[in-house]
Amino acid sequence: GLGRLADIKDIIGSICQVLGRSGDLAGKHIVVTAGGTQEPIDPVRYLSNRSSGKMGYALAEAARDRGAKVTLVTAPTSLPEPVGVDVIQVGTAQEMRQAVENVTLRSDALIMAAAVADYRPLKAAKDKIKKGKTGLTLELECTPDILGTVKGNFIKVGFAAESSNLVENAREKLKQKGLALIVANDITAGDSGFGTDTNRVTIIDREGKIESLPLMSKRKVADRLLDKVVGLSEETIVYCSLREEPRIGFSKGQEPLFSKRKGTLILETAIGNITVSYNPKYDEFGPRGVSKWLKWLKKNHPELKAGDKVRLQ
Numbered sequence: 001g002l003g004r005l006a007d008i009k010d011i012i013g014s015i016c017q018v019l020g021r022s023g024d025l026a027g028k029h030i031v032v033t034a035g036g037t038q039e040p041i042d043p044v045r046y047l048s049n050r051s052s053g054k055m056g057y058a059l060a061e062a063a064r065d066r067g068a069k070v071t072l073v074t075a076p077t078s079l080p081e082p083v084g085v086d087v088i089q090v091g092t093a094q095e096m097r098q099a100v101e102n103v104t105l106r107s108d109a110l111i112m113a114a115a116v117a118d119y120r121p122l123k124a125a126k127d128k129i130k131k132g133k134t135g136l137t138l139e140l141e142c143t144p145d146i147l148g149t150v151k152g153n154f155i156k157v158g159f160a161a162e163s164s165n166l167v168e169n170a171r172e173k174l175k176q177k178g179l180a181l182i183v184a185n186d187i188t189a190g191d192s193g194f195g196t197d198t199n200r201v202t203i204i205d206r207e208g209k210i211e212s213l214p215l216m217s218k219r220k221v222a223d224r225l226l227d228k229v230v231g232l233s234e235e236t237i238v239y240c241s242l243r244e245e246p247r248i249g250f251s252k253g254q255e256p257l258f259s260k261r262k263g264t265l266i267l268e269t270a271i272g273n274i275t276v277s278y279n280p281k282y283d284e285f286g287p288r289g290v291s292k293w294l295k296w297l298k299k300n301h302p303e304l305k306a307g308d309k310v311r312l313q
């Protein structure tokens with residue numbers, strides 16, 4: 001009621017959020033998923049897994065504390081909802097997919113820490129299934145692969161829960177699902193993976209770089225992963241200057257950027273935003289490609305003057 005002190009953890013959460021406002025994720029919208037989805041068998045039973053949601057919740061809080069607007073799409077867990085985070089509660093893989101598709105429309109990154117059930121009963125029984133004398137066979141069908149099918153121009157990060165061939169399997173998932181990063185988790189270790197407060201992970205990027213982190217709290221893992229996400233989002237911004245002879249200044253070296261991403265690009269220019277589509281197949285992000293663009297811009301938008309800045313994002 002009026003005058004009652006808020007819960008200490010809510011106060012701490014709010015303070016962390018305020019202190020993080022100018023953090024390195026300020027202005028970014030990060031979507032995190034967490035928990036194990038529940039696929040109904042009948043009104044009282046469901047298929048699920050041992051995910052506690054701790055890794056996803058730690059990520060949501062860490063991103064909040066670095067200034068991001070965070071949306072947490074969570075399957076049922078026993079964890080309290082983090083303060084200062086938009087929380088969307090879902091049950092099934094299908095509901096999670098719907099929520100993820102809606103909230104990623106204008107997001108900068110999607111981090112899928114949820115353990116999505118791979119199978120669901122073909123048909124959930126309307127009434128409680130009664131105990132019979134013989135066994136029961138359930139027919140299962142595949143759930144949608146959320147991470148592998150969600151579309152949009154944001155950084156995609158996945159988790160790979162593996163019990164063998166950790167790096168190999170994780171690499172394959174990174175490739176198959178078109179991810180920027182994958183966090184490989186050995187779920188056979190007692191001190192990491194499902195249910196624990198600590199985790200020992202290996203982070204792999206799409207260039208094939210592997211970083212094996214020692215055992216640490218899930219919150220620390222979250223921050224190490226977000227360091228990489230910040231690095232990636234810096235890389236995806238290129239500043240160009242329109243000169244007489246188009247020349248390009250990349251924010252990070254002279255390497256081609258966005259090399260594997262395809263879609264729509266917004267050029268923030270002195271005359272407003274210009275939307276163009278691009279195809280990485282044609283090396284449009286290499287120095288030559290960008291140079292070609294600048295020529296195109298000058299030809300098609302004579303109102304742009306030499307020296308105007310163009311920001312590709």
Ligand code: CTP
Nearest residue numbers: 112113114116143144145146147158159160161
């Ligand atoms: N994932 C997803 N949708 C699914 C299954 C998984 O979005 N239906 C996501 C997970 O959230 C995780 C990544 O994909 O970020 C890898 O999940 P994992 O369970 O390790 O791999 P699967 O693709 O399910 O493959 P497998 O179970 O055969 O190892």
